[in-house]
Amino acid sequence: MSDLRPILLVEDSAKDMELTLAALAKCQLANDIIVARDGAEALDYVFCRGIHENRDPGDPAVVLLDLKLPKVDGLEVLEQLKGDAMLRRIPVVMLTSSREERDLVRSYELGVNAFVVKPVDFGAFFEAIQDLGMFWAILNEPPPRVR
Amino acid sequence: MPEATRDLDAICAREPIRIPGAIQPHGALLVFHPVDGRLTQASANASSCLEADVRIGMRLCDLPGGVELSSHLASWDFVAEPVFVRTYEISARRYDVSVHRTPQGAIVEYEPADPPRDGSHAVQYPGTRAFLMQLGHGQSLAELCATVARHTRQLTGFSRVLVYRFDPEWNGKVIAEDGDGTLPSYLDLHFPASDIPAQARQLYLLNRIRLIRTAAYEPSPIVPDTSPVDGRPLDLSMSALRSVSSVHLEYMRNMGTASSMSVSLIVDGRLWGLISCHSAQPHHVGAQARAACELIGQMMALQIGALERAEVASRAVELKQIEVTLLSRLSESLSVVQGLRDNPDLWLKLASAQGAAAVLDEGIVTAGVVPDEAFIQKLAAWIYEQTDEVVATERLGELAPELGAPEDVASGILAVRISQLRANCLIWFRPERVQLVSWGGEPRKVADVQEPERLHPRQSFGTWKQLVKGRSLPWSDIDVLGANDLRNAILNVVLRQAEERSKLIEELQRSNKELEAFSYSVSHDLRAPFRHIVGFSELLRDRNGDMDERSQHYLANIIDAAMSAGRLVDDLLSFSQLGRHSLALANVDVVKLVEEARRTLETEQAARKVHWDVGPLPVVWGDHAMLRQAILNLCSNALKYTRTCEEAVIRIKGEKLQGETVISIGDNGVGFDMAYVGKLFGVFQRLHRAEEFEGTGIGLALTKRIIDRHGGWIKAEGELGKGATFTFGLPVRDKEATT
Numbered sequence: 108m109s110d111l112r113p114i115l116l117v118e119d120s121a122k123d124m125e126l127t128l129a130a131l132a133k134c135q136l137a138n139d140i141i142v143a144r145d146g147a148e149a150l151d152y153v154f155c156r157g158i159h160e161n162r163d164p165g166d167p168a169v170v171l172l173d174l175k176l177p178k179v180d181g182l183e184v185l186e187q188l189k190g191d192a193m194l195r196r197i198p199v200v201m202l203t204s205s206r207e208e209r210d211l212v213r214s215y216e217l218g219v220n221a222f223v224v225k226p227v228d229f230g231a232f233f234e235a236i237q238d239l240g241m242f243w244a245i246l247n248e249p250p251p252r253v254r
Numbered sequence: 255m256p257e258a259t260r261d262l263d264a265i266c267a268r269e270p271i272r273i274p275g276a277i278q279p280h281g282a283l284l285v286f287h288p289v290d291g292r293l294t295q296a297s298a299n300a301s302s303c304l305e306a307d308v309r310i311g312m313r314l315c316d317l318p319g320g321v322e323l324s325s326h327l328a329s330w331d332f333v334a335e336p337v338f339v340r341t342y343e344i345s346a347r348r349y350d351v352s353v354h355r356t357p358q359g360a361i362v363e364y365e366p367a368d369p370p371r372d373g374s375h376a377v378q379y380p381g382t383r384a385f386l387m388q389l390g391h392g393q394s395l396a397e398l399c400a401t402v403a404r405h406t407r408q409l410t411g412f413s414r415v416l417v418y419r420f421d422p423e424w425n426g427k428v429i430a431e432d433g434d435g436t437l438p439s440y441l442d443l444h445f446p447a448s449d450i451p452a453q454a455r456q457l458y459l460l461n462r463i464r465l466i467r468t469a470a471y472e473p474s475p476i477v478p479d480t481s482p483v484d485g486r487p488l489d490l491s492m493s494a495l496r497s498v499s500s501v502h503l504e505y506m507r508n509m510g511t512a513s514s515m516s517v518s519l520i521v522d523g524r525l526w527g528l529i530s531c532h533s534a535q536p537h538h539v540g541a542q543a544r545a546a547c548e549l550i551g552q553m554m555a556l557q558i559g560a561l562e563r564a565e566v567a568s569r570a571v572e573l574k575q576i577e578v579t580l581l582s583r584l585s586e587s588l589s590v591v592q593g594l595r596d597n598p599d600l601w602l603k604l605a606s607a608q609g610a611a612a613v614l615d616e617g618i619v620t621a622g623v624v625p626d627e628a629f630i631q632k633l634a635a636w637i638y639e640q641t642d643e644v645v646a647t648e649r650l651g652e653l654a655p656e657l658g659a660p661e662d663v664a665s666g667i668l669a670v671r672i673s674q675l676r677a678n679c680l681i682w683f684r685p686e687r688v689q690l691v692s693w694g695g696e697p698r699k700v701a702d703v704q705e706p707e708r709l710h711p712r713q714s715f716g717t718w719k720q721l722v723k724g725r726s727l728p729w730s731d732i733d734v735l736g737a738n739d740l741r742n743a744i745l746n747v748v749l750r751q752a753e754e755r756s757k758l759i760e761e762l763q764r765s766n767k768e769l770e771a772f773s774y775s776v777s778h779d780l781r782a783p784f785r786h787i788v789g790f791s792e793l794l795r796d797r798n799g800d801m802d803e804r805s806q807h808y809l810a811n812i813i814d815a816a817m818s819a820g821r822l823v824d825d826l827l828s829f830s831q832l833g834r835h836s837l838a839l840a841n842v843d844v845v846k847l848v849e850e851a852r853r854t855l856e857t858e859q860a861a862r863k864v865h866w867d868v869g870p871l872p873v874v875w876g877d878h879a880m881l882r883q884a885i886l887n888l889c890s891n892a893l894k895y896t897r898t899c900e901e902a903v904i905r906i907k908g909e910k911l912q913g914e915t916v917i918s919i920g921d922n923g924v925g926f927d928m929a930y931v932g933k934l935f936g937v938f939q940r941l942h943r944a945e946e947f948e949g950t951g952i953g954l955a956l957t958k959r960i961i962d963r964h965g966g967w968i969k970a971e972g973e974l975g976k977g978a979t980f981t982f983g984l985p986v987r988d989k990e991a992t993t
Contacts, residue, residue: 227820
């Protein structure tokens with residue numbers, strides 16, 4: 108597993124970012140974690156454009172995507188990812204504060220792989236992140252990809 | 255109407271009363287050709303009566319006195335109604351001569367004139383003038399009728415004069431009488447419609463006066479029996495000497511009257527009544543006196559019309575005032591229902607009714623004395639079936655026996671439909687008014703046993719009393735008008751309220767949208783800070799395992815507080831979301847929901863001793879997710895408030911009733927004081943301190959909202975220290991309810 112692919116965390120809130128990173132750190136994952144602070148940046152990353160034009164090639168192992176984002180919101184990012192024939196295979200986990208049913212329904216319609224409502228209880232949040240990290244970043248073998 | 259009576263009336267209707275082919279023999283009748291003026295027909299008695307040789311083909315001037323008469327007639331315009339020309343002395347006898355024109359020729363009638371005593375205008379004029387002077391001086395109808403009866407008797411010399419008034423079914427009632435005592439009094443007696451058949455009434459409209467000098471006459475036939483002009487029998491509709499039906503003569507003989515005269519009272523083109531004069535002996539009234547009587551009848555009819563219109567007008571003014579008041583109050587009130595409910599007196603007065611009901615979408619509103627609701631529903635359905643917009647009857651029992659109307663409340667109804675699409679209507683009720691009606695003899699004609707085609711009038715005119723039941727006072731045109739106006743007003747109010755409602759709905763939708771946006775942002779932004787507090791506090795604790803006890807306690811409090819604030823936000827959100835989500839209705843197995851709730855809760859309460867007493871539970875019709883939440887809340891409550899019990903007992907029961915399914919969840923916990931039962935289901939209402947029993951105070955409010963959204967009900971019963979029982983009912987599926 109020498110080429111562990113990175114995890115892309117898309118999160119605008121500094122505090123949430125810090126907490127998520129702390130949780131991920133606790134999981135002791137070896138993956139790099141790339142942080143995008145808004146939807147546009149996340150798209151630049153996956154499409155290798157803008158500031159990420161010259162990044163190392165390769166898709167992230169998993170995208171942890173906040174729903175409410177500046178510029179381009181989470182649902183739109185999801186839509187673009189899942190609308191791309193290549194990128195649609197990247198697992199996307201929607202992380203959100205929202206308990207709104209319509210967000211959940213819309214996310215699944217767009218092909219989200221998991222939907223997690225961030226619990227207020229940090230213990231529960233930690234467990235969720237840990238499970239997700241383990242599953243998507245390590246266990247889940249990506250389909251072979253032709254470039 | 256009984257079969258036999260209808261047959262008899264049919265026979266009556268066939269009586270050829272306009273073309274009897276004969277006249278009463280006290281006078282003579284001649285018919286002169288409309289073109290050549292030659293005699294075409296004459297009564298058989300003409301020659302003897304006029305003491306002249308009357309021959310077909312002769313001219314009027316060939317007759318005794320004819321030269322003078324025909325020169326007179328030449329200066330007259332012939333008219334359709336008989337015109338009294340003058341009194342002639344022919345062969346030493348005095349004759350009153352009348353003339354009228356028909357398509358079959360000019361009909362000249364000779365009658366013996368009254369002796370000069372009361373036969374001259376000079377005598378009649380002062381009496382008639384006195385009568386006319388009395389008219390229009392604020393007389394009531396009763397006074398007017400009495401005056402007319404008295405004056406007519408003076409004028410004609412009959413023994414008894416009656417004023418006879420028709421009811422809407424053409425039964426007659428004697429409302430005034432003047433007599434010399436030789437004939438029995440008929441005052442206040444009723445006479446059935448069959449006494450004066452329809453075709454006779456028709457003739458009364460046309461020819462306003464009719465005299466029968468003696469009931470025992472031998473008719474004098476018209477010769478020849480058909481007119482050479484058109485080959486038909488002579489039309490005697492307008493003739494003064496017309497011979498009447500033999501049935502009528504028999505009727506008169508049975509009544510003990512030998513002579514009679516009738517004057518029509520025609521009000522606004524309708525036969526209102528008759529002035530009916532009788533004597534036990536044959537009696538003659540000359541043409542001049544008859545003309546005076548006819549004039550009196552016309553004057554009286556005009557006066558009656560004026561009186562009726564005045565009555566209608568004053569009632570209309572009164573009603574209009576009631577209506578205006580009621581309508582203004584209706585439009586001020588929140589709803590039609592409220593407006594009617596608040597003004598029962600006006601509502602009843604509008605149609606002078608004892609009871610009133612409005613069957614509306616919102617339900618039934620009533621005022622005064624009304625039948626039970628089930629009957630009103632049934633009646634509304636029946637009214638909806640009727641073709642007319644307005645149903646006004648004083649005998650509902652007879653009109654619709656299948657309804658089984660309670661006579662003491664609803665003998666009469668006045669109903670107007672409000673909606674074309676639904677059985678919505680306004681109904682006014684009048685109770686039965688039992689009436690003792692005195693008939694002038696039993697109101698039945700008798701068919702001849704030997705000759706069924708031959709008809710005999712009734713024999714007896716002795717007073718025959720009848721108890722009339724199942725009828726209310728009849729509804730007047732004004733009542734119907736008032737009812738219609740209220741109907742229109744209600745439609746207006748309903749329309750206006752619909753407009754207001756749609757505006758309100760628009761506003762509500764807008765504010766709902768705002769609320770939705772608000773709660774959406776709350777769900778994102780309000781939860782986050784709590785999450786951050788908890789998260790960073792945890793991180794802080796992790797990094798400082800060696801924190802002193804007090805610091806650890808403070809940190810634990812911070813985490814606790816933030817967590818419960820987070821839960822509160824979550825609970826509030828689910829509460830607000832409940833109203834927005836539509837129900838996904840399906841059959842829901844309550845047994846499964848209870849099992850699920852038990853599993854969820856037991857993991858939290860593993861150490862406790864809890865006895866679950868779950869009876870057989872029915873399947874209910876509802877939203878699975880919502881009901882799961884409701885059952886979970888109630889079970890969780892039961893478990894929470896039995897925490898202090900050594901052994902908690904939770905009983906869950908259910909049963910399917912008519913139209914609803916009822917589930918109850920009871921416990922033996924701390925219970926509550928019934929004084930606070932009203933607060934139990936409110937948001938943030940707590941009956942215990944937070945330290946005793948945790949919770950946000952939303953659980954029961956949420957549960958109630960779930961049940962409400964299903965159209966069900968929920969109640970709580972409890973006693974301090976003895977436990978509480980929550981019971982809710984859910985309506986069964988619509989389809990089941992109707993089958």
